[in-house]
Amino acid sequence: MRSLLNDRLRDDPLATEAADIVRSCVHCGFCNATCPTYQVTGDERDGPRGRIYLMKSWLEADAAGATTQAHLERCLLCRNCETTCPSGVRYGRLLDLVRPRVNETVGLTPWQRATRALLKNVIPYPRRWRAAVTMGRWLRPLLPAAIKRLYALSDVPPAFKPALHARRVLLLGGCAQSVLNPAIDAAALRVFDAIGIGLDRIPGVDCCGALPYHLGDEPVAVRIAKANIDAWWPAIEAGAEAVMATSSGCGLQLRDYGQLLAHDAHYGPRAARLVSLVRDPLELVDASSLRDRVRGAGQCVAVQTPCTLQHGQRLGGRIEPLLRALGWEIAPANEGHLCCGSAGSYSVLQPGMSTTLRERKLGNLMAAQPTAIVTANIGCQLHLAAQAEVPVKHWLEVLATALD
């Protein structure tokens, strides 16, 4: 697919990067078969190939209006199309480059602007977010049942003091997860202690920057990435074994620091070094080192593999064998490749499509009547838990509660 930049964009290096990605698409349409929004609407413009055409029109002819904006906004950024694409089109990067600029050109309604400003200025900052969640807790009796259920997750778990270990891994503090479900990192501490690895949190390393980045605020995402690299750098220089996030969405954003800072002479090489150290917990925990410690497994659970894990980090199919090897039964579920509709802030910004996809996902996950749903990302956990009839847990929580 050829793409030439219009006069206004000719000297913009990010537009040049976008045009290069558009050129790598051969227009075969294989990606439509696995795109969740195309599956729901059947509209070519709600599939990756159609969206690439819309972005190409904007790059070449500056042609974008409310229709283009609506179809780009409806994209989940699940990157399922990247898994399917035989030509290696970096669709996620393309959308992150073009969508904010289309929104600038076309404009957002005051309501859209206010919602985004609230999301970007509260959630990535744990103190502000904690204050908002605390306020919500006061109003809990007045809240709908689905939201009330989510507050149960935010109860602070009992303190746990791990042993000292020679192996050390740096753990991202997190933002939304650290407030809404601190039990996940507490579970990670227990599980990693059991396999002889200590987890270190460096003060000031909280948000990974994914939320502002995917809401189109690349400068804030870059600022957060640089600050995190600076804070982690002494520990990296001192030989930290790995850098880890317990939420697969944050892990993916850490891996994306390389492309985010590629044009920066100082931070580019540091980002590349950090990316080489990023590991998902699934890459460090193996069944053999836990087999003697796990008690009380045996339940039948359904696994929801977040898109950020399977399409972003390309680590799909790892939760099931780990749990199976430790004694859990895995419930069969169709359409494991499709997004649950959470997709970061998508559930807030596109509630209709998000709910449709959640219902479809829960129908598939619950078909074999599991006793729980297991996931690897806080966003998916909250989104599914709001409607699921069984508990939804991070796989680390499931493992930690079964440790002796």
Ligand code: SF4
């Ligand atoms: S990122 Fe997901 S929703 Fe967006 S075009 Fe690709 S497959 Fe479809």
Ligand code: SF4
């Ligand atoms: S599968 Fe890849 S090359 Fe084919 S249309 Fe989709 S993005 Fe383009």
